Amino acid sequence: MTTVNITKLPKISAVAKVVSEVLGIPMVDLYSHRRPKNVCYARQIAWYVARFSLLKTYPVIARSFNRDHTTVLHAVQKVQRKIERDEGSYLHHILEVRARLNLVDDKTLLETIKQWEDRSSTDNKIRAFAFVIHRDLERMKNLTAA
Secondary structure, eight states, X not given: OOOOOGGGSOOHHHHHHHHHHHHTOOHHHHHSOOOOHHHHHXXXXXXXXXXXXXXXXXXXXXXXXXXXXXXXXXXXXXXHHHHHTTOTTHHHHHHHHHHHTTOOOHHHHXXXXXXXXXXXXXXXXXXXXXXXXXXXXHHHHHHHHO
């Protein structure tokens, strides 16, 4: 079984750079407190990829963008809802960012998450985190298959 070496995943700044290129938003705007729709959209994509593709926690992502972790949490949940309802082009942009970052394929990531879930660990945070990522990847897989 293949596992993901989390220490070799790209940094959040690399995600921001790729999102900036894909969506045509200046990097400065991603880190600013400006709130035009296109900038908020790009930020949400970056945060979502950082959370579920880089396996970063909300506080780590928030610190990277000088935000509160609840702001990032709300944005990621919003993106999840939009993907579930197939609204906008969130999924398309997320997959494009992941492809440009040469991230591991979802199958490998799912295998790693299943390993975490199978641990005899009593750490509920790890199990909950693994469950959320697993659920999200399954949803993305189902939407791309449809």
